[in-house]
Amino acid sequence: MSDGQRADARRNYARILAVAEEEVANHGSGASLEQIARTANVGSATVRRHFPTRRALLEAVSAKRIAVLCARAVELTGGEDSRKALLTWLDEVVTYCVTARGLAAALSYDETDPTHENSCSAAIEEAGDPLLRQAVRDGAVAPEVTVAELITLIVGIVLATEHHPDPAAQADRLFRLAVAGLSPRT
Incomplete structure (x- = not known):
């Protein structure tokens, strides 16, 4: 060439x-x-x-947004309230996924090519891992929880609400429900 x-x-x-x-x-x-x-x-x-592949295109389109989320995770790591830091970051991931159409799809599992290394998911998981590990060490999050599971939860919520009249509010509500659980507040 x-x-x-x-x-x-x-x-x-x-x-x-x-x-x-x-x-x-x-x-x-x-x-x-x-x-x-x-x-x-x-x-x-x-x-x-x-x-x-469409996935390669979505990953390229999402790369800048992913970099911002990764940088934000670094900023939040090491704060005094590890649960709050993790939830702040996850809230920002939800917001980004709702507002940046295609980002949730870029983060989702690709059943058509399970051998494909998803660079977006890998970057997000690596960035969020220190936040999660700190929250687990502090006893604020159950030790069996993984960043991959949290991102999967977010992707599911965002994809399920993308056609809602107010997708951001509905996604936020469902994420809060997932975080709080079904138990009434005492």
């Missing part, structure tokens, strides 16, 4: 990614790859060469 072709491929990638970010924001994880190709003024094969 010549330098000109590499530069062209880089420009195509950047253009496809920019268009994909807008399409995913408007249409969620079901954004049309063909529409992305048309809007980016490239062929469908070019889109597929850069993003061989």
